[in-house]
Amino acid sequence: MKGHANLSIENDLLQKAKEEMYNISEIAEQAIRDKLNAPKVKEVLVCDFCGKEGNQETAEEVKEAEHKCKLDGKEGKSLDYSNQTSLTWLFNYQQWICNRCLKNAISKISNN
Numbered sequence: 509m510k511g512h513a514n515l516s517i518e519n520d521l522l523q524k525a526k527e528e529m530y531n532i533s534e535i536a537e538q539a540i541r542d543k544l545n546a547p548k549v550k551e552v553l554v555c556d557f558c559g560k561e562g563n564q565e566t567a568e569e570v571k572e573a574e575h576k577c578k579l580d581g582k583e584g585k586s587l588d589y590s591n592q593t594s595l596t597w598l599f600n601y602q603q604w605i606c607n608r609c610l611k612n613a614i615s616k617i618s619n620n
Contacts, residue, residue: 529567553595555606557613562606565594587611 515536517525525532541548554561573589582588592608605613 529571531567553604555595555609556603557605557609560593560606560608562593562595565590565596565607569594587614 513536515532517532522532525535538548540546552561553564569591570586573586576589577583577586580589587607587610590607592606592611594607595604596607596610597603598605
């Protein structure tokens with residue numbers, strides 16, 4: 509289980525991190541773990557829609573899928589290039605969704 513913390517970070521550093529789509533919470537947590545020499549506890553993530561286990565999709569994975577998508581001239585179709593079992597947090601709904609379920613949901617919406 510995770511708790512909340514407030515961090516004070518220089519504005520220009522924070523802006524650059526956001527532009528690079530870095531997960532600031534993840535970086536801060538890892539820095540604290542490194543300082544304390546504490547191992548990372550592996551959380552099992554499960555898609556709230558299909559029940560399959562997966563790993564949280566990283567910003568680097570999203571960027572890579574978007575890059576491959578652009579190279580193939582299929583902008584806006586990055587989910588076709590992503591790991592289908594990676595999970596994304598739906599903030600507004602407080603649920604995990606795998607890319608396969610996300611792709612299916614987008615397809616259903618666009619067909620209506």
